[in-house]
Amino acid sequence: MVLENKMQKLLRFTIFTLLVSLAIFNIQTANAKPDLSGIKLPAGFKISIYADSKTKQGNYLAGARFMAFDASGNLYVSSAEGDRVVMLPDSNKDGVADEVVLVAGNLNAPQGLAFVGDVLLIANQDGVVKLEKDADNISNGGWSANAKPFISDLPSGGHTLKNIKLGPDGYLYLNIGSSCNVCVExxxxxxxxxRYTLDGKPAGALVTLGSHQQSAVWARGLRNSQGFAWHPKTGDMFATNNGADMRSDTKNGAVNDELPPEHLxxxxxxxxxxxxxxxxxxxxLKAQVEDPNFTAEPGFCKTTQAPAxxxxxxxxxxxxxxxxKTNWSADYKQDAIVAMHGSWNRKQPYGYKLVRIKFKNNQPVEVKDFATGWLQDGAVWGRPVDVTVGTDHALYVSDDKAGAIYRITYMPGAK
Incomplete structure (x- = not known):
């Protein structure tokens, strides 16, 4: 009995020691600074950490998703994981955030952010809310304490995260993802x-006559188009789109990891x-391929728009x-950067990088790696989500796995 008690005590102590060690490891891992030494960029570019868990109140950056700059040059970031929006000021303009300021909490899986004058619009999973300026409320960056409804009763579930942006035509654009992998909605x-007006009224492509409510639908057949931006010269809108999972190129055939291609x-x-x-x-690029395992009426795919x-x-x-708006070399000025978040649905992981979309005659002609290294030897330590150009002409990148914001600058002549 004495021996049994000693063995039980030893076992309990061993388990306790392992749990403590694991807790310490998790804390250290959570607070670890992302190692950017493995990130590869073209000559002349440098990547640095603008904010992460080491920043004051950096824990608010967990799950960092979409970004937007206000008129004063302050960066705002959403966290769908944390149901919050934060501000990352850089008062001394040294390229490093001073702190992470909580702007709004208790949201509903927020993602997209858009400034319309002094109003901040936030795309929750079930609708859009707005924050207004309140100079007396200094605890959250000078914004009102409570968000007000702006666009309500949007469908949620499935691909639930939404983006909102103000277009050059003065309308608001908002994506709604599919509820499923492949289905008829x-x-x-x-x-x-x-598409909506600035006061939140539907302003879709087709004008509704009579007593029927105006539709907000601008474009269809987009499984999950979270990212979009407008070409600086033509004003054309370009949107990324995520293709369906587990598809085959033959009827009842084996899954092909190379299908379908993702779209711009x-x-x-x-x-x-x-x-x-x-x-x-x-x-x-002028053709569409019919899914052999989910077919439409004959000839339907020929009526749809092929990707750019x-x-x-x-x-x-x-x-x-x-x-x-960057200060990069002239050959970059007409191009775009896309964040590749990566997917679970591949035997061989792919993505986890930034790519450059080269444009010629205002149309995309080539996809080229720009920043790689978040995926190393099959292991993923970071997942780029969003990209935006700051008022300092640098490129900012959000990472929802590392809980960090990176800053990419261009230095002519640097190796």
């Missing part, structure tokens, strides 16, 4: 990009982009920004 607002689409009013029936042909360019399957392109 019962809600016509699913798998779309919507040029978004035009009233166009249908193919999902759930079709995907772009990487070998012929394609990416490798299951790379999960999300954020996109054009580079005209």
């Amino acid at each position: 019962s809600d016509p607002r699913r798998a779309t990009i919507l 689409n040029k978004i035009e009013a009233a166009k249908h982009y193919g999902w759930p029936y079709c995907w772009g042909d990487p070998n012929n 360019i394609t990416f490798k399957a299951h790379a999960t392109p999300i954020g996109i920004t054009f580079l005209e």
